[in-house]
Amino acid sequence: MKLKPLLNNASSKLQKLVGDRSLFEARLLLAKVLSVELVDLIREDQIEIAESDEKIFSELVERRLKKEPMAYLLGEKEFFGMRFKVSHSVLIPRPETEDLVHESLDWIKSKRVDSNSARILDLGTGSGCIAISLSKNLPEYFEIEALDRSSEALEVARINAKKLGGANVKFIHEDFNQFEPSQKYSLIVSNPPYISTEEFEDLDEGIRAFEPRLALESGKCGLDDLLLIVARYPQYLLRPGLLALETGSFGQREAIKSRLESQSTVRIWDLNCHLFMEFG
Numbered sequence: 001m002k003l004k005p006l007l008n009n010a011s012s013k014l015q016k017l018v019g020d021r022s023l024f025e026a027r028l029l030l031a032k033v034l035s036v037e038l039v040d041l042i043r044e045d046q047i048e049i050a051e052s053d054e055k056i057f058s059e060l061v062e063r064r065l066k067k068e069p070m071a072y073l074l075g076e077k078e079f080f081g082m083r084f085k086v087s088h089s090v091l092i093p094r095p096e097t098e099d100l101v102h103e104s105l106d107w108i109k110s111k112r113v114d115s116n117s118a119r120i121l122d123l124g125t126g127s128g129c130i131a132i133s134l135s136k137n138l139p140e141y142f143e144i145e146a147l148d149r150s151s152e153a154l155e156v157a158r159i160n161a162k163k164l165g166g167a168n169v170k171f172i173h174e175d176f177n178q179f180e181p182s183q184k185y186s187l188i189v190s191n192p193p194y195i196s197t198e199e200f201e202d203l204d205e206g207i208r209a210f211e212p213r214l215a216l217e218s219g220k221c222g223l224d225d226l227l228l229i230v231a232r233y234p235q236y237l238l239r240p241g242l243l244a245l246e247t248g249s250f251g252q253r254e255a256i257k258s259r260l261e262s263q264s265t266v267r268i269w270d271l272n273c274h275l276f277m278e279f280g
């Protein structure tokens with residue numbers, strides 16, 4: 001079949017799922033099958049598509065119709081201006097997490113963290129998107145450790161570091177409940193699981209059925225991992241040191257703040273869904 005009718009056919013199937021984005025998504029999927037860039041596809045709408053490619057394309061369209069996220073079908077997701085490989089073992093990087101990276105970088109630059117204290121820990125690194133984005137935007141002397149309990153996730157993160165450049169990121173297969181750092185850090189950053197059991201059941205099917213549950217859910221109130229990190233990790237911060245966390249709701253941020261109220265040496269600020277705690 002020629003490219004144009006093939007795309008139009010797929011687009012009309014996808015219409016009921018994604019509305020106006022249907023042609024765009026169909027193009028992205030076909031570009032992936034043909035291993036070309038989107039712009040090349042737009043120029044070539046009269047070419048004949050091989051039957052074998054047509055078959056692969058229609059399988060991808062069928063998977064999309066079952067609500068599988070585009071990032072898994074394409075095998076990548078853009079984050080902080082880079083294309084990160086993703087698989088079903090990792091959470092798809094979210095745009096809001098870029099704010100966590102931006103604010104952390106701003107803090108590091110404002111404190112003029114020097115080579116003596118240039119150490120960062122990323123708890124629950126998943127695809128490695130936070131650790132690698134920090135690495136790409138900081139001098140090479142920064143040592144970055146990135147932890148995950150999922151060996152499959154770390155495999156993806158290592159591929160991303162190799163592909164995108166993150167030579168100073170060391171990946172560690174460890175549970176952050178048990179990790180015993182041998183040194184202290186200027187910055188500890190995390191986007192941990194923070195969805196409550198009840199919220200998990202209400203999540204969009206595309207997330208619930210396809211993204212790793214262990215990356216999302218954290219106990220009855222979604223607070224188990226956040227509270228553990230706040231209780232356990234300040235002792236591993238240099239002074240000044242920043243604990244930067246992505247959180248779910250306003251209520252979660254208030255619960256964390258109330259745990260730290262008695263500590264006069266902590267400066268706390270919110271930025272959208274993130275909480276920043278500077279220990280002085």
Ligand SMILES: C[S@@+](CC[C@H](N)C(=O)[O-])C[C@H]1O[C@@H](n2cnc3c(N)ncnc32)[C@H](O)[C@@H]1O
Nearest residue numbers: 091093124125126148149150175176191192215
């Ligand atoms: C919400 S995802 C975040 C992934 C990535 N940092 C991002 O922002 O896209 C949470 C990650 O933490 C990992 N994780 C969850 N609990 C953990 C634990 N106790 N110890 C280590 N890693 C954990 C999961 O495997 C998952 O990769």
